[in-house]
Amino acid sequence: MTVLVAYASALGSTREIAQRVASRLRPALGEVQCRSVEEIGPVSGYDAVIIGSAIHNQAWLPPARLFLARHASELAGRPVWAFSVGMAEALPKPFRRRGAAIQENRLARTLVREVPLRGHRLFSGVYHAAQMPRPLRLLFRLTGGRFGDLRDWAAIEAWADQIAARLGKGGAA
Numbered sequence: 001m002t003v004l005v006a007y008a009s010a011l012g013s014t015r016e017i018a019q020r021v022a023s024r025l026r027p028a029l030g031e032v033q034c035r036s037v038e039e040i041g042p043v044s045g046y047d048a049v050i051i052g053s054a055i056h057n058q059a060w061l062p063p064a065r066l067f068l069a070r071h072a073s074e075l076a077g078r079p080v081w082a083f084s085v086g087m088a089e090a091l092p093k094p095f096r097r098r099g100a101a102i103q104e105n106r107l108a109r110t111l112v113r114e115v116p117l118r119g120h121r122l123f124s125g126v127y128h129a130a131q132m133p134r135p136l137r138l139l140f141r142l143t144g145g146r147f148g149d150l151r152d153w154a155a156i157e158a159w160a161d162q163i164a165a166r167l168g169k170g171g172a173a
């Protein structure tokens with residue numbers, strides 16, 4: 001089986017999540033390639049595709065959206081999972097879980113208009129103070145917001161393992 005893990009990343013945290021997903025899938029599935037969406041030609045040679053993008057302004061990065069639109073018909077013929085990388089875990093605690101659920105569902109609804117998905121997951125990435133306009137930083141901190149590497153590697157690996165299990169059971173058919 002040949003699997004593609006495609007990603008669009010502005011500052012690298014989504015790329016590292018894609019690389020971790022790929023290295024987790026490899027022992028179970030064999031050939032797993034991990035590439036930036038901008039480096040990928042046709043997807044017809046892949047049996048399954050996992051695609052992830054950083055979220056900017058509540059949407060996937062333009063190269064990821066372009067990738068979905070450009071390859072929509074080929075992607076529709078194979079199993080596709082998607083993941084989005086945002087900053088829900090940076091929010092003040094009372095808003096984290098609910099904010100993530102709303103964002104995960106809203107993005108999934110947008111993405112399935114382009115391509116049928118086997119699943120979609122939202123992960124938190126890396127969010128540094130420098131990424132927020134300076135006048136908002138103090139207010140954000142004072143209301144319980146936080147900055148840093150918010151990636152939950154155990155959750156990312158568990159999600160990759162679920163995909164490996166589904167593909168391993170003939171799930172590419």
Ligand SMILES: Cc1cc2nc3c(=O)[nH]c(=O)nc-3n(C[C@H](O)[C@H](O)[C@H](O)COP(=O)(O)O)c2cc1C
Nearest residue numbers: 009010011012013014054056057058086087125126
């Ligand atoms: C300009 C900008 C806009 C962002 N907009 C959002 C957003 O709307 N929702 C969200 O959850 N995270 C947002 N983020 C946070 C990023 O998605 C998060 O930092 C992610 O880890 C970035 O991934 P990358 O390192 O692969 O670029 C934004 C970050 C930047 C720099």
